Amino acid sequence: RIMRPDDANIAGNVHGGTILKMIEEAGAIISTRHCNSQSGEPCVAALARVERTDFLSPMCIGEVANVSAEITYTSRHSVEVQVNVMSENILTGAKKVTNKATLWYVPLSLKNVNKVVEVPPIQYARKEQEDEGKKRYEEQKLDRLETKQRNGDVILPVINPEPHTVGYSQSSLIHLVGPSDCTLLGFVHGGVTMKLMDEVAGIVAARHCKTNIVTASVDAINFHEKIKKGCVITVSGRMTFTSNKSMEIEVFVDADPFVDEPRERYRAVSAFFTYVSLSKEGKPLPVPQLLTETEDEKRRFEEGKGRYLQTKAKRQAQMQQSAQQ
Amino acid sequence: RIMRPDDANIAGNVHGGTILKMIEEAGAIISTRHCNSQSGEPCVAALARVERTDFLSPMCIGEVANVSAEITYTSRHSVEVQVNVMSENILTGAKKVTNKATLWYVPLSLKNVNKVVEVPPIQYARKEQEDEGKKRYEEQKLDRLETKQRNGDVILPVINPEPHTVGYSQSSLIHLVGPSDCTLLGFVHGGVTMKLMDEVAGIVAARHCKTNIVTASVDAINFHEKIKKGCVITVSGRMTFTSNKSMEIEVFVDADPFVDEPRERYRAVSAFFTYVSLSKEGKPLPVPQLLTETEDEKRRFEEGKGRYLQTKAKRQAQMQQSAQQ
């Protein structure tokens, strides 16, 4: 579809969240279609996890987004989908790869929303594809279990914060989950949640550096809990780490099933977003260093630094590999 | 309502699809109101057909669209509505007629969606009005039957197409039908479908000529089949004909009731859109000629030429007629 002014920031760069939402919609359609392809219980595919995603080049207003999706692995109860996004300038014909994302879906029965139905197996062209898929499946399963633990934190407000401290840029928004946010089962689309998360992360980043900013990457996101229509969700973000030219923002999503439900508020999703600041010519700008005050903030900064260095090392290894080929 | 940036292309011209959507909403309101005006079975008017519509002058961001609708004929089971759209520049006060459209609605029972209820007859000021209406009614009925046949075609993707061939500009999008796309009966508003069709046709036209383009006209559209909430619809467009200054694009809508329905994908709607290319000053530009390769493409080009010449002849006849009056 064509990118509109509302999909973009003031400088005309399309929000990462808009792209994440399109990716998730494509993934949900292909995996729902696959899971209903054999006569069995009708079901809807629910997003369980998005692997780490890099935004390779910015997309602009007026460009057309081409989204293509392919099922790359199926386990008994889950589907792996690979989604590619290309931006196309229809005036010049220029095309660029914007994103490559890997998503995991779980099919839930239409009749009983708590029942996961079986996934029809796909055919692999080569045996290795199945083996590699299985390896990816095991890895993400492990990672999902791990993150289920570390979700307890809350973002506490700060009165009269100093510039460039964590408290200075932290932000949160509330959103009442409406009908068009939801799937046929009455639960929020994963893509809607990711769009709101990107919105908050972007506001945190812009408050910190007061310039035009764009999403550079999102780390793996796990969707442990469904969010129902009528909930109020609180999406909060705080900066955890800055390098010379990037900012890492942690984002939490809390759901509050406040009408006609006895349940307490719960943590539904959390993730790290990385942003860069861009000049008017689209070049990366230096970022003011984050001032950490408390012990927790210092610890989170070090953890963020660890993730940053790890990603950097991985990228360099990949570049060397491709240079040798 | 006031036209916003998201309603328009980069040059500020409001998308034909936005206007078609407003027209359809006005038509649906007036015909649903009429069909429920006598105590009888509660019903909702569903769009059955839109007659050929010309976009007489472009509408711009910031202008106000004034939409007025009138019922001009009723048969036992259908309502003909005439909708006029005026654009008003509220700064200068200038008003222009943008569109005159004729739509046919069929009232479906709220209790049983497959039952067409009876339409209360309207009063005509003169007997001729009823006779002319009846003639229009018979004509469109015939035309609807005809188009029901010719809907079998599919658009196959082309690898590495040459510029200005059919494969070079052909495009498609998928859309998951959500609650806010639907009527009280849970079926897609005709206006939502037409907006998506115009979006695809616009992308095809822009890909072909790489300039700012606007909708010039839409030929008669027949809505043979309803599309239900939860369906995925695929909207595909390909260029069929170019004259010196216009492009004709054929658009198909296919619906895929992929959850909870044993039904196969089916062709829901098809239509021809005509686009022109505009310079920055708003003047029509020459259009690159469409290169046809296959026999089918050559045949469709000739058919398009036939429609083009027929329309041109009709318009000249009308102009002569009004010159003589």
Added chain:
Amino acid sequence: RIMRPDDANIAGNVHGGTILKMIEEAGAIISTRHCNSQSGEPCVAALARVERTDFLSPMCIGEVANVSAEITYTSRHSVEVQVNVMSENILTGAKKVTNKATLWYVPLSLKNVNKVVEVPPIQYARKEQEDEGKKRYEEQKLDRLETKQRNGDVILPVINPEPHTVGYSQSSLIHLVGPSDCTLLGFVHGGVTMKLMDEVAGIVAARHCKTNIVTASVDAINFHEKIKKGCVITVSGRMTFTSNKSMEIEVFVDADPFVDEPRERYRAVSAFFTYVSLSKEGKPLPVPQLLTETEDEKRRFEEGKGRYLQTKAKRQAQMQQSAQQ
């Protein structure tokens, strides 16, 4: 236009904010048109104030909103507009008055956004209409000056609040102002701001009483400061008063011109919203009493009580008056 699922809460009642937004759009169109009706400087009408508005009966999904607007008074630099909203059930034909609102607009020059242009005078049918309009004009002018003072408060967050305290239900959201939120001058439509205010107030009310709630009235809202495209706005709400069957919520809007602007965050708007809680049959339910803890909260509760009793007295006086006529 037809009310959609997205315009309403889970019980199907249209959000007060959706109605306020439609009212403001109608007012902006009629007053911009009027102010440009005589050859002079092109201008856009900006909302300066909305008088106290009661929501007389709820509107539901599927109903059609009929909005009509009329200019009732003009001063040298401002326009008073009366807007009426009727809900129409197009299946039964039943019509009800939903709202009567009075809005004040100020025309700003298109060339110089800080310049207020002169308003062409309207003709009055009777001399008393002009005199009464002048009286209303003087009254609102006074009231606007007053509220300009009392805007200094901020809403401080509370950790682990008890149910039914002020801290328990207070809420805030942030929103990045995009192009489709704005007028031709690049400032937020007053209606967009009011919709967000109603959204926050509704969440505060629902958090307090955990039932289905609807907007009953909004007191006079003054728009002292314009909000520019690209700002982040923070909309915060806290409960100030509860009667047996109603809740009063104070809402603040703060604007943060954070990119490319040297300016500090400022208070742009504030207002009081009154909500009632409805049973499934649409009957008003008792509301849990607000627990006040601090001196400020107790003071605000008493002030809210004063406004409540004053409004009640006024309504009774009006009812007696109409009984006598």
